[in-house]
Amino acid sequence: xxxxxxWLAAWLLLPIPGIPLLAHAAFAGLPRIGRxxxxxxxxxxxxxxxxxxxxxxxxxxxxxxxxxxxxVLGLLLRVCVSRAPSxxxxxxxxxxxxxxxxxxxxxxxxxxxxxxxxxxxxxxxxLVFFWGAKAQQFxxxxxxxxxxxxxxxxxxxxADYPPLVTNLYAFATIAAGRFPWLAATGTFPLILAxxxxxxxxxxxxxxxxxxxxxxxxxxxxxxxxxGIRAGIAGNxxxxxxxxxxxxxxxxxxxxxxxxxRDWLAGSLLAGAATTKVxxxxxxxxxxGLALFFPRGSSDSAPVRAPRLLTPTVLTLSAWFAxxxxxxxxxGYSRQGQFLDLHxxxxxxxxxxxxxxxxxxxxxxxxxVPLLCLIAARPRLRAAALPLxxxxxxxxxxxxxxLHRAEDPRLWIFWSAxxxxxxxxxxxxxxxxxxxxxxDEARAGRTRSPSPE
Numbered sequence: 001x002x003x004x005x006x007w008l009a010a011w012l013l014l015p016i017p018g019i020p021l022l023a024h025a026a027f028a029g030l031p032r033i034g035r036x037x038x039x040x041x042x043x044x045x046x047x048x049x050x051x052x053x054x055x056x057x058x059x060x061x062x063x064x065x066x067x068x069x070x071x072v073l074g075l076l077l078r079v080c081v082s083r084a085p086s087x088x089x090x091x092x093x094x095x096x097x098x099x100x101x102x103x104x105x106x107x108x109x110x111x112x113x114x115x116x117x118x119x120x121x122x123x124x125x126x127l128v129f130f131w132g133a134k135a136q137q138f139x140x141x142x143x144x145x146x147x148x149x150x151x152x153x154x155x156x157x158x159a160d161y162p163p164l165v166t167n168l169y170a171f172a173t174i175a176a177g178r179f180p181w182l183a184a185t186g187t188f189p190l191i192l193a194x195x196x197x198x199x200x201x202x203x204x205x206x207x208x209x210x211x212x213x214x215x216x217x218x219x220x221x222x223x224x225x226x227g228i229r230a231g232i233a234g235n236x237x238x239x240x241x242x243x244x245x246x247x248x249x250x251x252x253x254x255x256x257x258x259x260x261r262d263w264l265a266g267s268l269l270a271g272a273a274t275t276k277v278x279x280x281x282x283x284x285x286x287x288g289l290a291l292f293f294p295r296g297s298s299d300s301a302p303v304r305a306p307r308l309l310t311p312t313v314l315t316l317s318a319w320f321a322x323x324x325x326x327x328x329x330x331g332y333s334r335q336g337q338f339l340d341l342h343x344x345x346x347x348x349x350x351x352x353x354x355x356x357x358x359x360x361x362x363x364x365x366x367x368v369p370l371l372c373l374i375a376a377r378p379r380l381r382a383a384a385l386p387l388x389x390x391x392x393x394x395x396x397x398x399x400x401x402l403h404r405a406e407d408p409r410l411w412i413f414w415s416a417x418x419x420x421x422x423x424x425x426x427x428x429x430x431x432x433x434x435x436x437x438x439d440e441a442r443a444g445r446t447r448s449p450s451p452e
Contacts, residue, residue, distance in 0.1 A: 003176045004183030008190070010175035011040075013063075014168075017050075017070035018042035020078035021267075026260035029087035034201035037194045038264065041246060042077070044239075045271040045315065046070040048167040052318045055144040056325065062142070063175055077263060080307075084260040099200075102213035106196040109217075109224035114189035116228045123185055127234035130157055135169030136179040146326040160329035163319055164274040165236040185233035191242050192227065196220045198246060205255025206295075206432050218372060219245060219428040222365040226424060229360045230417040236276045237418050243271035244282055245425045248386050251286065252432060254296030261297075262307035265290070270311035274319065277332055278396065278419055283312050285392035286385065293384045341402045349401045352409045356416035366420070369427035376431045383430040390426040 018039035021027075027035055050069040054061055116122045134157055137148045149159035173179045199219065203212035223241055232238055247268035250261060269287060272279035287308040291301040323329040357363045373383070397419055401408050 002180075003178050004180035004186075007172045007176035007180050007183045008186060010063075010172040011168075011187075011190070013067060013175075014041075014043040014047060015039035016043055016067055017046040017074035018044075020071070020074040021081065021260075021264070024078060024081050024084065024260060025086035026081055026084040026257055027087060027264075028089050029205060029255035031201035034198040037198035038202075038246065038268075040194065041243065041271060042264070042267045043070065043074070044164070044168055045267055045274070045311065046073045046077075047171060048164040048274060049073060049270075049315045049318060051167040051171065052144070052163055052315070052322060056318060056322045058143075060142040061170070061174060063171070066171065077267065081260040081263050085257045087256055087260075096210065098210045099213040102200075102217035105217040106220040109221040110189055110193045110196055113192050113224045113228060114186075117185050117189050117233045120185075122188060122228050122231050122233035124231045124233065124235050127181070127184060131165055131169065131235060132179060132181060132184055133157060134166040135173055138166060138170040139173035139179065142174065144322065146328060149328055150326075158333070160323060160332050162274045162276060162279065162316075164271060165239055168239075181234075188227055188233040188238045191238045192220065192224060195223075195242050195245060199249055202246065202249045202253050202255070203429075203432055205253030206249070211432065215372075215428050215432045218369060218431075219425045222369055222424040222428065223421060225361050225365045226417060226421045230421070232418055232421075235418075237421065240272055240275040240279055241421060241425060243268050243275060244279070244286075244422050245429070247272060247283075248286055248389060248426065248429050249432075251290045251385060252295060252429060258297045258299055258304075259307050262290075262304050263311075266308040266311045269308065270315045273312045274315045278393065280312075280316070281396040282389065282393055282422065286389045287312075289385045289388040293381060293388075295385075341399070342405050343402065345402060345408060349398060349408060349412065352412040353398070353401075353416050353420070356413050357420060359413075360417045365424045366427065369424055369431065373427050373431045386426040386430040390423045390430070393422060393426075394420070 015036060018041065021042055022035045022039040027038075030038070047066055047070045050066050050073060051061055054066065054069070059065075113122070134148075137145050141148075144163070148154065149157065169179070169184065196216065199216040200209075200213045203216060206212065207215075223238075223245075227233070227238060230237075247265050250256070250265040250268060253261070256264065266287070269283035273283040287305070290308060291304055294304075297304065320329075320331060357366055397416075401412060404411070
């Protein structure tokens with residue numbers, strides 16, 4: 001059996017720690033395939049967290065030991081939702097015409113990503129110099145290699161970068177016996193396929209089944225085009241998009257009652273925060289907006305905030321504690337002083353970002369979701385969560401690009417399409433929220449008054 005097959009098969013172990021949470025009756029409103037994918041997402045966060053704790057404690061990684069530790073964490077997470085009310089059983093039935101067409105679009109997008117990855121058209125040097133190099137070294141040592149991260153000639157591996165992707169890659173590498181580079185690129189179409197399977201069922205709690213299918217297909221197709229053209233295979237971008245998209249979808253959906261929904265979304269936001277640096281401002285923005293614009297929740301913001309933020313606080317605290325204990329880092333490195341902005345470059349940054357996005361199929365992966373959102377005639381409150389999160393992410397990225405005194409055009413051309421890709425997904429999800437808001441308003445106008 002090839003190492004590549006074993007490496008990818010090891011990812012099938014990820015749902016094990018997430019099963020205790022997703023097996024709770026509160027998640028009965030989600031289809032089984034969606035619950036399985038979400039169990040894998042939660043399990044990935046818990047396994048990475050366990051691996052970081054092992055490294056912090058000086059305990060070597062093993063497949064069995066890490067899974068058992070992550071499963072214990074999953075049981076603790078289950079305790080947090082033990083008193084959550086049961087959800088209504090997920091509706092079943094055959095897909096109608098719109099659902100079939102949407103499934104065909106999503107399936108075609110995943111197939112295109114798979115074929116493009118198979119011929120090597122979606123690869124990136126970051127896999128060789130960054131993600132894969134770190135994972136291979138960590139797997140060989142069976143822990144996070146502080147000496148490797150401290151090496152001055154290897155500054156490009158970014159010692160302080162969040163650990164989830166490299167931890168999971170190292171986990172699979174230990175299981176397979178070596179790091180298979182080609183198999184690593186396969187994570188792009190596989191994670192995209194997982195998103196395509198889970199997203200429609202989650203969004204059914206935000207709008208009707210037809211619209212949920214259509215919006216899901218729109219999001220998956222947009223991310224496929226961006227991923228193929230921007231070359232994200234094997235990088236942390238697809239895992240980040242996976243966590244970000246599912247977390248916002250979970251916050252929009254009312255299919256899962258509180259507090260289970262918040263703990264699920266909080267775990268997914270922790271996945272985003274521990275995948276890439278830009279995942280942290282995304283998580284903070286999404287959690288904050290969810291508190292100000294609640295969907296189907298009577299709990300107050302002070303009650304909900306710990307549910308949404310505790311997973312991120314714990315997972316990142318463990319990572320920063322490791323960095324501090326090994327004298328590697330105390331936080332994320334910055335491009336100069338925090339408020340040392342080069343506003344004279346603002347026009348250059350705007351033009352360069354616009355050029356970088358337009359180079360990806362003429363900017364259609366962002367323009368089409370935007371046009372769909374406009375056509376949906378959104379009510380601001382219904383779409384505030386995804387739109388506000390998109391705005392916060394755009395502001396953070398522009399703020400980051402303004403921190404270098406030198407010409408940023410090459411940097412932006414190389415990175416903008418990837419880091420702005422969540423905006424395409426958020427615009428699509430905002431259309432779901434807008435449609436749901438219109439339905440709620442229409443129902444309120446047509447509802448018969450109750451007798452006094």
